Amino acid sequence: MTLDLDTARTIVAGARAHAADAGFKPLTVVVLDAGGHVLAVEREDGSSNKRFEIAFGKAHGAVSLGMGSRALMARAEQQAYFIAAATSAIGGALVPVPGGVLVNDASGALIGAVGISGESSDNDEAAAVAGVETAGLSAVTG
Amino acid sequence: MTLDLDTARTIVAGARAHAADAGFKPLTVVVLDAGGHVLAVEREDGSSNKRFEIAFGKAHGAVSLGMGSRALMARAEQQAYFIAAATSAIGGALVPVPGGVLVNDASGALIGAVGISGESSDNDEAAAVAGVETAGLSAVTG
Amino acid sequence: MTLDLDTARTIVAGARAHAADAGFKPLTVVVLDAGGHVLAVEREDGSSNKRFEIAFGKAHGAVSLGMGSRALMARAEQQAYFIAAATSAIGGALVPVPGGVLVNDASGALIGAVGISGESSDNDEAAAVAGVETAGLSAVTG
């Protein structure tokens, strides 16, 4: 299947609802398609200027290399120079901390990615997972 | 006033409703705050990969130089080298065709910009103006 | 409120007066608006060539991510790869050492940022705070 805009908006709404329930700080939520291109974005009031860029970097790094941004963090802990090089090689948008998750459909096919920034990285990731599950899809965090 | 997310979403919804009524091709709608930073984005199904970047460039060029992207087109027609130079100077994101409009509040203060891509430039602009007016704000096209 | 040029100049003058009283080395002082755009700059005689870029990077990193550059340093100490990635994601201008402070108005709203370079980072920050307070505003360092 293809990740369409209605589903992307459901993911955004689900992530924001999770954050509101949990009392998170203002989040910025970005949903990308399987090609790594922007489908939907919402930046909540109080988010700082460049939260789109950070959230995009989490999701873009994830979908570019085929793993959640938590796995990219693990690689950064082991080989910071690899992540630095990969970031440069793919054009600059790769943020290797949790909060960027892959989106799989029921068949296990990769159909997109979600990136969130604004809270702790763990909470950013929890909101991303909640959003993906609100849409009945599967999130891959690591 | 500050352009908040709810208002940005109203602008997006208003632009998309205008496009649906008019039978436009799929649009990508981007709303920026007064500083030129992303607030909300929706890319309709069927939009090509980089429509976010094109729509962002219209809005970002407009809010960076303080005029709608129709005025930037007029300048490009007269002095293509100026627009090329300005694009480089401001970091690469400036698309000088209609579809990037400034958003003013009731007092005439600049509070953001909207960029749309997907249809003819004139129709992109019409949808942007409709979206801004749906939110009770004023659009500056040129 | 919006940070206007007269206030920005007051901040610059206050920071420079603090530095002169304290016998600091030549400073470069940069004031940005809430969107991260340059309002006022002064580079004192004897400052090296690229002090504007360093001071700008402190202020721009701060206002982009919504925290003083001292907090960015703490993050860099813990996760250097995150700060490297964020720097790339936001376009290259983020210098994570003290001397970049947020400027809040009396209501607590973020209205800009100040970046200073030339002395020790701690002294750069002290001058920035002094400048902000000269203008009757509040500085956020971390």
Add this chain to the structure above:
Amino acid sequence: MTLDLDTARTIVAGARAHAADAGFKPLTVVVLDAGGHVLAVEREDGSSNKRFEIAFGKAHGAVSLGMGSRALMARAEQQAYFIAAATSAIGGALVPVPGGVLVNDASGALIGAVGISGESSDNDEAAAVAGVETAGLSAVTG
């Protein structure tokens, strides 16, 4: 002689006084040293976000190639591809329209450059010349 900060500030003040007398729109004034590095900047209230970048590009292009930005415009009219290539080659900051002037001392030595943006290019240049002359120095426009 070297262009010091006090002289740079005199140039800024002279340019702004000229603009105020003439009823110009809000200007952004940038003064660079002989190496092309920022000495002083003031962006007047009402200037759009990226006026620093445009004004810097005028002055930086001028001092980089050793001619006022009016001469760069003449070259752009004849060989747009040369100016496009030169802009890229020098790092992106070259805006080839009037408003970027070289600053010479009494001996004819180049000591800096001034760039202004906000009004018509001719008026930007007039303000730059007025500022330079306020400081008792010579402006080269073409």
